[in-house]
Amino acid sequence: MLYLTLRHYEYTCAVAQHGSLSAAAEALHVSQPALSTALARIEDHLGQALFVRRRGAPLTLTPQGRDFAKAAQNLVDQAAQLEAPNGASPVLQNLVIGCFSDLAPFVLAPALRCLRQAFPDLTVSPRMLGFSQLTEGLLRGEIDLAVTYDLGLDAGFDRQVIDRRAPQALMPPDHALAQYRSLSLAQLADAPLVLSQEGLSVQHMLGLFKTIGLTPRIAHRAASLEVLRSLAANGEGIGISYSAPPINQSYDGKALASIPISDSFALEPVIIASHGTPKADSPLARAKDVLSKALGQNG
Incomplete structure (x- = not known):
């Protein structure tokens, strides 16, 4: 005999989705104490905690809770599909x-x-x-x-x-290369560069230069896009980024030129x-x- 009902699975999914008992109870049209009691019984039956409870913080799923909630959501979706007219697909929740x-x-x-x-x-x-x-x-x-x-x-x-993006070379407007409408990676290889510190991003950029048999000079690895843009605007090196906000200033108010890199193999x-x-x-x-x-x- 099964102890947990479909309603129990719905309760778990709702708490996982909303991150709080009060919001989940409101969505389920049940009282918060009733939901709290049901959740405690579910965890007691399973013999493991599904949620981490911290005073003043949202409920978060434990690793076991994530697996259970995902399986529970699949079960709830399948039940909704069985009950839907003509076996229609369930609504995304x-x-x-x-x-x-x-x-x-x-x-x-x-x-x-x-x-x-x-x-x-x-x-x-x-x-x-x-x-x-x-x-x-x-x-x-x-x-x-x-x-x-x-x-x-x-x-x-x-x-x-959904898109293919060319990298942009970022530099002060008075930089010698800022006069060009586009640049190649070969034109940038001898300049000090500012790249992201994101591991895969650096590997990808180094791989692009390797494609043309060149090794770039990395002056800085920036922790964020805005740090990269600021370093480039202040002359610390030419920044290279696939993300180019449509503004010509860095956070600290310095002017910034953005020149597209024209190599077709660099499109990402x-x-x-x-x-x-x-x-x-x-x-x-x-x-x-x-x-x-x-x-x-x-x-």
Whole structure:
């Protein structure tokens, strides 16, 4: 005889989605004490904690809780599909979208807006991370979809290209190279460069120079895009970045020129990635299609 009912699984999913008992109770139309008691009984039956409880902080899933909540959500979705007329696909309720940190200022807000328009009842949880953290999140099922550059992902990931970006060379407007409308990597090889300290990003850039048989001079590795832009604007080296805000100043008010790098082999795809290919017409596949149409060539 099964101890846990479908309602128990719904309770767990709701708490995982909302991060608090009060918000989950309101969404489920139950009292907070009743939900708290049910959650304690679920954990007692399983013999393990599903959530980490800290005073004044949102409830967060334990590693065991993440696995259980994901399996529970699949079960709830399957039950909804069985009950739906003609076996229609269930409504997407919760989506965790990851975004590479340098891309987030450009694509995250449009992504949230289009998803909420397409799925009014959708709970979207954004994560802004580096390449390795995004990959780990997708592998562990903690992230459903990621908007990122196509770096560090193997054949087990499904990719949908939404844009292709050329890197930009960043420098003060009075720099000798700022007069050019575009530049090649060969023209930059002898100059001190400012690159991201993100491991995969550095490896990728070094690989591009290696393609043409050159080894660049790295003056600085910046912890963030704005630090990179500031160093470049202050003459510490020519910055190279695929992310180019449409403004000609750094955070500290220094003028900054942005010159596109013209080498065709340096173009880098921006993708929507998932671990594995979502089942056709599944909620996740529909969300991926909505994102692709909204962000394509604008991400």
